[in-house]
Amino acid sequence: MYILNREAFKEFNMAYKVIIDAGHGGADFGATYNGRKEKDDNLDLALAVGNILSQNGIDVVYTRTTDVYQTPFEKAALANEAGADFFISFHRNSSPKSNQYEGVETLVYDKSGEKLDMAENINGALGELGFREIGVKARPGLVVLRRTKMPAVLIETGFLNTDADNERFDTQFSEIAQAISSAILGTLDEETLENQTATQDDFYRVQTGSFRNREHANNMLYTLQAQGYPAFLLYEDGLFKVQVGAYKNLSNAVKMEQALRKSGYSTWIVSGPASY
Structure with missing residues (x-):
């Protein structure tokens, strides 16, 4: 028997390939506000998140790492050709009037499956940093969500023409990158757990105590059984x-x-x- 080290979950992440997409680029500025360009914020955050994911064993592929333009169709094709497991696109929102709205939202093709789980996790993580949570919305018309063959999420990290969101983006940039990365990694860990099975002769079990004294072990055993848990006693080593x-x-x-x-x-x- 061996103890399952939770740090060992990181090695399973090597099986995941994630596309990191910085929205807009080149002549396509995206939203603009007082000289600020969405394409620049998108790239900065995409690179920061991609770096954290790489450090945690994820195979990261970028749609762009410099100020260039690609059509949404080209981005979707790149992701499909790479055989990626997830597609994460970074954007910032905008509204008709300055300081009209604030908050984060995540967009998905439809509200189902792994993409919904990841979108909700990202939204919640950013909400904990002080962003208003607008929620997860279905946007089946967006090319990068419609044409990608893998679960895809588009993150709107606050409104570019809202001063409060820009202040959060700038002053909490590292925390934002870490929060998004943690949400992505947490979702991938959930997927790993759902698919991880023991070998033919082994089983996963939850241990609640280890005692040299049989009476102490029995006390815990009887308490667990009285609470309805399928507990048993194993003598080993x-x-x-x-x-x-x-x-x-x-x-x-x-x-x-x-x-x-x-x-x-x-x-x-x-x-x-399971020999007991």
Whole structure:
């Protein structure tokens, strides 16, 4: 039996390829306000997020890293040819009048599947930094959302012609990049957990205690069973180990671990043959 190190989840990220798209570019400035150009903000944030994702094992492909223009069709084609798993496009919003609106929103082709999960996670992460959360909206007409063959999300990181959003963008730039990156990585971890299964002879289990004294182990065991948990006792390496469940799918073990922690138990996930 071995303890599953949560840091080991990072190695699974190597299986993911993410397209990072800085919206607009070149002669296409995007929105403008008092000399500020959307294309520049988009590129700065896209590069910052892409760097964090790369440091966490994600295979990052950029649609652009300099001030050049590509059509939305070219961007979608690049993503499809790369065989990417996700497409993340960076933009900033604009309104008819200055300082009319503020807030962040994320756009998706339709509100379903992994793209919705990622969009909601990004929106929520930015909301925690003080941005008003406008929500997730379906935009099936946008080429980069319609023509991409993988889940795609377009982030509107505040309004370019709203002073309050610009102040947040500038003064909290590093936090914004980290928040978006964490939301993306968190979503990918959820996908990893859903697909990660044990080997043929092994099972994932949640351990709540390890004791040299059999009586102490029994006390925890009986308490867990009285609370309705499928707990059992395993004697191994001179220790009485109290464990709960035996799951082929890691995501099921994680759900049980979360339930146990809410009940006040200190837990960790282990894996090995179900011989007990």
